């Protein structure tokens with residue numbers, strides 16, 4: 001299978017890339033590792049007329065320390081590069097998610113920025129991005145730079161708040177405090193590996209989960225889009241035992257249904273994954 | 287059914303333009319002109335006659351198209367040839383100079399029944415070599431995790447894992463063992479990690 005014809009240009013710098021997409025033409029697409037876009041183009045589910053290859057922009061690759069113990073991950077950093085960096089183990093949910101994304105070959109090409117921008121409602125990274133409250137730095141030639149909280153980033157299935165003239169540059173993880181512990185647990189669809197239900201939980205507070213002062217929950221694969229389980233978060237902080245609070249994790253969502261998992265099963269698995277992620281996060285506290 | 291011929295507009299004319307790319311394929315510099323939409327696997331097979339690399343599913347799932355791009359295993363059906371410009375590509379043809387002198391990993395696949403129909407083998411070899419470059423002494427579980435993106439519909443994987451273990455041992459400098467010797471004393475029995 002061969003994609004439909006398109007015009008190709010390669011950007012050497014961020015500024016060059018932003019100039020090439022500045023017209024805001026939706027038929028122009030940025031190409032990073034191509035692990036989502038190329039399969040879609042081969043199936044002709046996507047037919048961009050122009051591709052701007054950003055895969056060689058060195059300034060968007062790599063991980064650097066932020067003051068306060070945080071990390072800034074360039075949008076073009078591959079899953080493999082993240083997996084091989086010991087600093088990611090500061091973030092339990094991130095360390096959990098990396099080895100289960102795709103396979104070696106996909107992790108060698110696929111980038112964190114590409115996955116977030118693609119916004120597959122079942123992408124694994126969405127749940128840790130929400131639970132760890134990642135901050136996404138985006139820039140356009142016309143409007144300059146802005147920082148978007150993960151909770152404000154996704155705008156429906158395969159949709160984000162990014163404009164067609166805007167690029168994701170960096171993903172920021174803020175300092176993981178000593179008492180903050182997180183985990184990601186997913187039930188993978190056995191053939192594709194994508195989550196039927198995936199939940200990330202991040203906790204702040206006394207070790208053991210007795211006095212939880214902060215609880216942030218990201219859910220992927222379950223609803224029409226990835227989401228924060230705000231109601232569950234609030235009830236946990238108010239003192240409800242997690243297992244009780246998590247029973248409503250899929251409430252109010254239009255839960256996806258397919259041949260691998262019907263609505264009820266998927267919703268039930270979201271509850272189970274949430275409980276497991278909570279237990280794993282508690283085990284990491286202290 | 288009637289075929290509709292649409293003349294190329296000025297806009298599409300530019301899209302057909304070929305782009306000059308430079309690759310180092312199996313150690314040799316190759317200069318090519320390719321349409322941007324052409325996949326690396328097709329350029330390797332059709333333009334460079336390197337048909338050892340196979341097209342299986344053509345949907346990024348089966349891994350038989352795996353080659354090394356700048357030392358990393360990638361699915362060449364999911365890479366545009368233009369993306370590989372300036373990169374080093376290594377295909378299965380580079381492993382052995384001829385059929386008399388197989389790479390130790392290939393020899394291990396032969397001895398330890400790592401293939402039946404052989405269609406997945408080029409990809410299995412390239413993915414296994416990516417693993418062994420980083421981890422020369424993996425457990426069975428680590429091998430299974432590494433070949434997650436390579437599908438085999440014949441062997442049930444048991445003999446592939448055994449072949450990679452034996453190939454890895456020889457690459458580490460241990461003496462080759464026959465299938466019978468290896469069967470009597472497996473090198474590793476570590477369980478596979480989840481998925």
Ligand SMILES: Cc1cc2nc3c(=O)[nH]c(=O)nc-3n(C[C@H](O)[C@H](O)[C@H](O)COP(=O)(O)OP(=O)(O)OC[C@H]3O[C@@H](n4cnc5c(N)ncnc54)[C@H](O)[C@@H]3O)c2cc1C
Pocket residue numbers: 029030031032033034035036037038039075076100101102103106109110111112113114115117118122123124125162166167168169192193194195346347364
């Ligand atoms: C076989 C296979 C298995 C997979 N399994 C999993 C899995 O189990 N779990 C999972 O979560 N994912 C999985 N994936 C998806 C994979 O993780 C993503 O395809 C990859 O990370 C996307 O990154 P990319 O660089 O390849 O993006 P590309 O394919 O290059 O781009 C994807 C989209 O994002 C846009 N884009 C890319 N970079 C930017 C940027 N910096 N700014 C703005 N827009 C941008 C592109 O225009 C495009 O629309 C799998 C993929 C394959 C092929």
